[in-house]
């Protein structure tokens with residue numbers, strides 16, 4: 001009896017042990033399937049695990065498939081978001097409450113070269129060095145900022161102006177919230193244009209003020225004391241008024257020429273032009289002018305460049321501006337030489353060389369800027385507007401050419417410009 005009881009107990013124990021082992025195997029198989037995110041097959045379950053395990057397997061598989069689908073969906077959305085942010089011109093940046101970068105798009109690289117490296121997880125201060133921007137970040141976080149703010153970033157020699165828009169966003173259950181999102185729009189070009197415009201208005205006002213105040217002064221004198229002023233003085237006053245009126249006139253005319261050249265429709269009328277004939281007629285015309293008397297004016301033309309496709313009136317204006325300067329800024333008896341030469345097959349180089357006083361090296365890079373004069377007082381006295389070389393540059397560039405100057409103090413100056421020639425022999 002005792003033996004039979006012992007046997008039954010041992011049998012029950014054996015069966016229970018087999019069950020426990022099968023359950024453990026089943027748990028491990030399910031665990032592996034979840035870890036690998038792969039559905040569990042029926043044959044992977046030990047036979048002894050029982051029907052309850054089969055149900056658990058089916059439910060587990062449904063969960064595994066659902067999680068995989070959700071993950072796929074999320075990856076797709078993230079890729080879409082990254083592509084959208086990447087294609088934006090504006091830089092987009094999200095930081096957490098401690099200024100750690102959570103998201104940044106490619107456009108940020110244009111602002112800070114540091115952003116070219118992996119910056120997610122780095123502190124904002126290490127990527128964008130601007131205390132002004134960091135202050136703005138803080139005020140957005142505290143809800144005290146204006147919706148838009150202009151910030152200046154200085155990176156070595158480069159300055160970038162940005163219009164920054166900032167807002168706080170939900171931190172999606174993260175403890176490091178609230179997050180702040182910034183959109184940074186590069187407005188450096190607009191800022192530069194604004195500065196150029198302001199500069200231009202200031203320069204024009206300055207140029208207009210002198211002749212206008214001279215005219216005003218003399219007119220008032222003539223009006224107030226007309227009977228007492230000797231006739232010779234009256235005439236002198238009137239001549240001064242005339243000279244300054246002409247100066248005002250040429251200033252306005254040159255400003256109009258410049259604004260036309262800079263407009264969308266600069267009025268370039270190209271035609272087949274024999275450069276030799278054009279230059280010869282300009283030089284002939286100058287030989288008859290009083291300003292040329294006492295100067296040695298010479299022309300040498302390369303016979304190989306033939307016909308060019310240019311606007312003859314505008315090229316005439318370029319040559320005349322350069323010639324007028326050479327006559328104006330060199331003393332009597334100087335040599336002024338206009339010449340052309342072919343450079344390869346692609347372009348004609350036209351040079352006007354004088355042996356006048358020359359131009360200091362530090363002025364050369366600025367000569368083609370509007371209103372730039374080497375000798376401020378003398379330039380104005382001689383009736384110059386400071387716009388002539390700027391007009392030259394614009395016309396040459398409209399023709400697809402380049403313009404440059406070489407000069408040595410005491411030796412003279414050479415202004416050159418190129419005009420492209422097409423392969424069929426036409427410019």
Ligand code: ADP
Nearest residue numbers: 325326329373374375379384385386387388389
């Ligand atoms: P401006 O109306 O004053 O002549 P430009 O733009 O034509 O203005 O010339 C700019 C400046 O360049 C002049 O004011 C002058 O100082 C200098 N310059 C131009 N051509 C010569 C030259 N051939 N020799 C010396 N200086 C020159």
